[in-house]
Amino acid sequence: MIVRSRRGGYTLVEVLISFTILVLISINIAMVLRAGRAAAVTGTFAARVSNELNQTVDRIALALMGADAAALDGPQLKPLSSEYVRFQACLGVEESGVVHGPVEEIKWAPTTPEAGRIVWRENPSSAQERRVVWSTAVPSTYMHEVPSNGTDDNGNAIEDEAGLAFTMDGPRVDIHVTVERVGHDGRARPMQRTQHIFCRN
């Protein structure tokens, strides 16, 4: 009796079919991965920009909350606005009276004609000056605002405001910040936020 042994391997048809199925599955997986990757990149990018915007606004707000309202310089009444604010924080009260900290300044500083950064300075223009950049992606004009046309284009009752703008309404100071970064697809994505604060001192 002859026991025929089976030869290992696949037929050409089987290989072609399995290869085709593998390719189709790979294409689907690649599409899903690409979509997921794009979504992840976009989401991560948006979250980064949002985080940067929130951190910047929070830093400005917390700095101004402790400022002496009587010594605030910069914010204007609407529809005007200011690109800077100069203030002194109140450190406490001693026998001689209220003790103020050094002069601090938050302003928008241009790096290109269309963009700039938000810079915090302590003792500005002095030998003891310290400075920290709080954001590097602030455009020269506020979101949806057309520059230098004398009108309020974005409906916030402010005319021609910059990417960083300070306004005041009675004792309240409004902080308007726009952050704009270029995404992975080359498109600029701006985000804006307005924060209302009251100087506690």
Next chain:
Amino acid sequence: MQVVPRPHTRRRGAALLLSLIAVLAVGAISATLRRVQTTIDGDQRFSIDRRAALYVAEAGIAEATLAISQGKSGAMASEEIPAAFGEGLFWVAAQDRPDRSIELRCTAQVRTAEFVLRSIIVPNLNPITSRGFFGIEGVEIGQGTLIDAFDSSNGSYDSQVTATAPHRTTGLAGRLGTLGQINLDGSSGASAESTTFTWGEWIAETPTDEESKPGGELQKGPSRAPRPQEPSPEASTGSTVTEVSSTTATASTSGSTLIHADVEGFVLSSGDAVVKGVIDLHPLGFIPPPVLRPRTVATLNGDHMVTGAEVGLGFESSVEVAGDLVVSSGASLRLNGPLVLSAEALRLEAGAQLLFDDSAGPIHVFLADGIQSGPDSALNSLAHEQGSQGTSLFVAPPEGTREHATLPTQGRFHGMLYAPGDRVVVPADLRWLGAITARWLETEPGARLSFDAALATGGQGAAATPRIASWQIVPVGDGLARRLAIDPRTTLRLQGITPVPSPTAAPETECEVILLDDSGEPTIFTGHVDDLPSGSERLMRMRWVDTRNGTLRPWLRPTGADFDGTVDAYREKFDQIRESLSAAQPVPHHLDEAGLQELSRELEMEILLKKTAMMDAKPVVK
């Protein structure tokens, strides 16, 4: 039969290996993406929690400020057993400062963030007496006037004197202010001519002692405009020295000078003034509180004439004289506290004497038509300054034309005068310890005024509320807020600790109260605040036992006065609510809106509840 061995094919497991590698790769990618997303989520959550922690910290400061307004220390809960507020926790540490203010440090924790705020609170600042000697439209200080300060809570003025020559004084900086102009070496009794300086010149450089030449005018810096008029030589009386010391809004013992003035005002001097210290120009606004007629129990019709030596008015401790209160020539009237007195005008004829004894209780005098004093009239306070409960004189602004208030020509008075519509001249022989606020304040040459720092807080006739003098964020951790690894509420739950509710977080519960019972006699209550009798007519003073060290906090004087019976009205409403709720039956089942409306009709809540917009839209009661 031929058996051909079957080739042995080994199962290598290559597919399993490949699939395992694929699974690991996918797992690694997933973990990376998860890590990135967790970091982003963590940053966003921390940003939100940090903001929430800031608000909880501000709520803690507000709770502590409320406690301070009640005379408590301001400390709230503790780090071991914090107070709960919303989704966060907080505790407040309080520290008394030498200038009577209180420093608060509030730590708040919300989920993953911890925020710390520091604030300095000036408790129950009386908006009138805290300004010391204040002329709303202007101040004129006569030559040789001395203004200094003392603190009656530490003892009498004489016990705090540190110098006797060339003037008897405590050496403490007084308090002088105005919204208008200050005229040093006023023209009263002097023929000196004044030299005018513009406000901008005055604040350009701070004058120092070196800048004032003997017998000359006060000099200014190089940026001054030419003076319109040079002082005449007769104006220089080298032997006359006027000392004016003022201070900042927080009582200062450093001798610094602060003159409140608006930007339109200016300082005038004939050149004989010596201003010690630094003039710190800090314009502040001041809206004079209204002068309100207090509620009284008894009424005396017509004028009341005092012809002999009278003690009291023969009535209860709360009396209104429907006409004028007149003290005849040579007569004397002694008023003992506690007393609320209302009259049209107070007239002291020549040689009349008015005496106040507020050792047993505060005295509140309201005068609708001013004070008129004749020559040789006297005003005296009998109580020891440290034991004084406070004498407050209120003169309402004139509705028509009348003479300005004239103070008695001599005496020694400890208390406050508020006459926002009058020009008040303080005679040289009337020793004034306390505070004066008038429309225009003037002192005769040689007058002596001493600001009592103890009057700056609490008091009667004006709402005295806490004021935030300073507010700042205390950096913790790596920045303004600290990241917490675990939710603090979870930590407390695991430790079996229940945080205290925010409204009851103040530790003070034992108190000492001086109150007026139904018979009008002062009585003292000591014990738990919940056991305080509610039927007393009036509460005069109270203080709390500080649980941090077992000592008694400073006395708290009640602020304001019940001018329109509001307190009684609220008590009546509260009793009605209590009766309604006591008579209501408990509801065994859950009620819907219709059921609640039906129940509310039975409770007759319409007259008790304040209407809201929602109630206006759907009236609950027919």
